[in-house]
Amino acid sequence: MSLWSRETYIPKTNRLDSDLSVDVAVIGAGIAGLLTAYELAQKGFDVVVIEKEGICAGETVGTTAKITYQHGLIYQKLSEADAENYYHANKMAVERFFEIAEELGVECGLRRVPSYIYSREEDEKIKAEALAAKKIGIDCEICKHTELPFEVKIALKFNDTACFQPLEFLKAVAERLTIFTDTEAVSVDEKGVITEFGRVNAKHIVVATHYPFINAPGYYFLRLYQSRSYLLALENVPGLNGMYLDVGKGGHTFRPYKDMIIFGGQSHTTGDRESAEGCYEKLAQFAQEIFPGCRVVERWSAQDCMTPDGVPFIGRYSKDTPNLWVATGFNKWGMTGSMVAAMILSDKISGKNVPFAETFSPTRPKAAKAASVTALSLKAAAHLLKQGLYIPSSEINDVEKGEGRIVNIEGEKLGVYRDEAGNFYFVSPKCTHLGCQLEWNQSDKSWDCPCHGSRFDIYGKVLSNPAKADLTAGSNTE
Ligand SMILES: Cc1cc2nc3c(=O)[nH]c(=O)nc-3n(C[C@H](O)[C@H](O)[C@H](O)COP(=O)(O)OP(=O)(O)OC[C@H]3O[C@@H](n4cnc5c(N)ncnc54)[C@H](O)[C@@H]3O)c2cc1C
Structure with a gap:
């Protein structure tokens, strides 16, 4: 169980029990679906959310909940124009969390905390990230030391980032929305969403199901893979003033919460059997080394959809579906990523031009970049073939x-x-x-x-x- 679900209970609502007609049907009540529905409702649309289980029953409950526009080494990987769009969208997203928290009057521990990436091994990538970030006007600084209890080779600090208790925030958002829980979307057609319990006729449909559940069109299964990470909530630890991510081999993440530290890592492609062994134990052992005497009070894991170029897929589901939209592939940055989705999709559905939307479009040329897509497709194909070839000997x-x-x-x-x-x-x-x-x-x-x-x-x-x-x-x- 995650720390968030231990603290916050979000009750289910009702099942859909008859056909209905609305402006927009959002499928999925994770952070992406809830924020998109909220922004649409704010713009005057009649919106419902269709959720197959409960509110935040998916991956959102397992997040670390850093709200940041520092996303690993993303800026050096993008063209200058895309990096600028990515930065502006995610920076606006950080600020929008504060605005919504105020609109809703919700106490969710939302506060400004600087965020850092660091490396214990080499400094080239971080220097390159600093260069790419400064070029587009990001307020950042290189540091040689951090408050973490070990030496780092180099770190890069971004200001004006934040963290929160995600379920407290999303509970307040959900209370403003019409949500049908225990209602699975089985398919969609041009007129709306088909569920087990009735139709929701809608002018627009947003698929926010984490992994898009419609295989064709879109073919997201050829463009996404999932990566899993493990988290521990540690007590009896020193206070931290910042949030940290190791972009070197360790891949560890740290963020403060109350008198605890949420500490994580051990990321691996979902389904990689070897890497999935002993993840919690390895994390706990490292935690003891760096915070002697610390206690693990909770542990959990989650996974996210990863895209070939590190940028989410937000926009039209495919070129041929003018009223079907998608938000997925957050690359483990789905707090601001979902807010960016909410901003883009609510504006697009309102018929507004969104200046930075093309960078996130699922049909952007780079999303179909041959090399990455082929690598992922081959990986999937290899595993499909493996079914026929792998003959285990054990009884x-x-x-x-x-x-x-x-x-x-x-x-x-x-x-x-x-x-x-x-x-x-x-x-x-x-x-x-x-x-x-x-x-x-x-x-x-x-x-x-x-x-x-x-x-x-x-x-x-x-x-x-x-x-x-x-x-x-x-x-x-x-
Ligand atoms: C370990 C870890 C740590 C992370 N930490 C951070 C962080 O610090 N900061 C950050 O920005 N991001 C972070 N992320 C990423 C972030 O948590 C995710 O990107 C985000 O929570 C995904 O939200 P979602 O709404 O897309 O998916 P979900 O929360 O999974 O929501 C999808 C919902 O759709 C529903 N659904 C699925 N299919 C159907 C259907 N057919 N009909 C109806 N409903 C359906 C599901 O039940 C679910 O409730 C982290 C990710 C991981 C794995």
């Missing part, structure tokens, strides 16, 4: 207590997890999204898809999209 009884793995039984592959009491839980290890073979994640005790990041629990229930259907599953406890 069920070789599976240790607390372990999961794929076993081969009379030519059939079976995902087997054995709990500490010795009970077996079986799943068909074929992702219900596009059929890739699942991999076992020992840290989270879940079955993860290396192609597109869907995840399932030991009972075969979907934990993370794009998969919608549960796995065929069974257990010797039934």
Whole structure:
């Protein structure tokens, strides 16, 4: 459970129970859907949000909740024009959090905290980032020392960034909206959204389902992969005044919250079985080294959709869908990313020209840049092929207590997890999204898809999209 969900309960609303007609239907009640619906409602649109589970039941609950326009090494990777657009959009997004918090009168711990990237190994990339940032007018400074309890080679500080308690903020946003929970969008057509319980006719539809759930058009499954990271809330630690991200090998992240530090890292592509082992333990060990005597009070993990060029996909779902919109691929920067989506989509739907929108457009030329797309497609294809080629040799009884793995039984592959009491839980290890073979994640005790990041629990229930259907599953406890 994340620290946020331990502190804040957001109740479900009602299921859709009849057809209705609105201006805009937003699918997904994570931060992207909620903020987009809020901005549309502020502009006078009649909006509803359709959510298959509960409010913030997806990945948003697992965020670190830094609100920043410092996103790793993004500025040096973009052209000067795109870097400027990216900066202005995300800077406006930071400020918009403060405006909305004031509009709603919500206490959500929103406060200004500087943000830093640092490296313990080399300084070239950070120097290049400083150069790219300064060129477009970002107020930033190179530092040789930080308050972190270890030496850094170099750090880069951005001012006017912030952090908050995301669920307190989003609970207040959700209270202003019409949301149907436990209502899954099954498909869309030109006239609206089809759910299990009725139609929502809408002039515009926004897909904010984290991983876009419509495979074609758009073909986002060829352009996105998912990356998972792990977080610990640490007590008995010194106070921090800044938020930090290691852009070197360690990849650690730090942010202050109350008298705690939220500390994370161990990122890996979802479904990478080896990297998923011992993630919490490795983090806890490093935490003890740098903050001796610290206590882990909560631990959790989450994943996000990653794009080839590091810029989210915000805009028309595809060239041929004038009234279907999407917000995805936040590259682990979905707080400001979602606010940028809310600003762009609400303005576009209002018919306004948005100066920086082209940089984020899903149909931008760079989004289809051959090299990156091919690499991702090949990765997906390789995993699809692997289903037919991978023949594990282990038998069920070789599976240790607390372990999961794929076993081969009379030519059939079976995902087997054995709990500490010795009970077996079986799943068909074929992702219900596009059929890739699942991999076992020992840290989270879940079955993860290396192609597109869907995840399932030991009972075969979907934990993370794009998969919608549960796995065929069974257990010797039934
Ligand atoms: C470990 C970690 C730390 C992070 N830290 C930061 C940070 O410090 N700062 C930052 O800016 N970003 C951060 N991010 C990124 C950020 O948390 C995400 O980008 C963001 O939460 C994604 O929000 P979302 O609304 O797109 O997705 P979600 O929160 O997953 O919301 C999607 C919703 O859609 C619903 N849904 C899916 N399919 C359907 C359907 N068919 N019908 C109806 N509903 C559907 C789901 O149930 C879900 O509620 C972090 C990410 C990770 C993984």
